[in-house]
Amino acid sequence: MLGRLHEQIGSAGLVAVAATPWLAAAVDQHSAAVRDIITFGVEGSAAMAGVVLLAGYARGLLDRARETGWTIPVPVEGQPWPHTDWMTTRLLGVCALARTIDEAQPRLDDIDPMEPAVGNA
Numbered sequence: 001m002l003g004r005l006h007e008q009i010g011s012a013g014l015v016a017v018a019a020t021p022w023l024a025a026a027v028d029q030h031s032a033a034v035r036d037i038i039t040f041g042v043e044g045s046a047a048m049a050g051v052v053l054l055a056g057y058a059r060g061l062l063d064r065a066r067e068t069g070w071t072i073p074v075p076v077e078g079q080p081w082p083h084t085d086w087m088t089t090r091l092l093g094v095c096a097l098a099r100t101i102d103e104a105q106p107r108l109d110d111i112d113p114m115e116p117a118v119g120n121a
Helices: 002-019 021-040 050-067 086-098
Strands: none
Touching (some): 002 021, 002 050, 021 050, 021 086, 050 086
């Protein structure tokens, strides 16, 4: 599911993101929102792999998009995107998040506020 989404929009879209500051900021915001939704908004999410939750979220987005008649835009790799709609930006956020979703992240309860941060000694 996520692999196909990356092929359809993520590959060229994330190249455009890297070259377009406003799009990079928008996609970063969408990635953070999706991460929060699947982390805090899904009961039992701690017991599931992040990629599974992300794939389910993406499937729900695509199902809703089809119901409304939305179709995946066909980006041209290397071409700047003059604008994107909410759904495209959200799906690019999903693609960006898919790259790192199951990497180990520090938990807030694992952080000792009295301990100096790495590199701030």
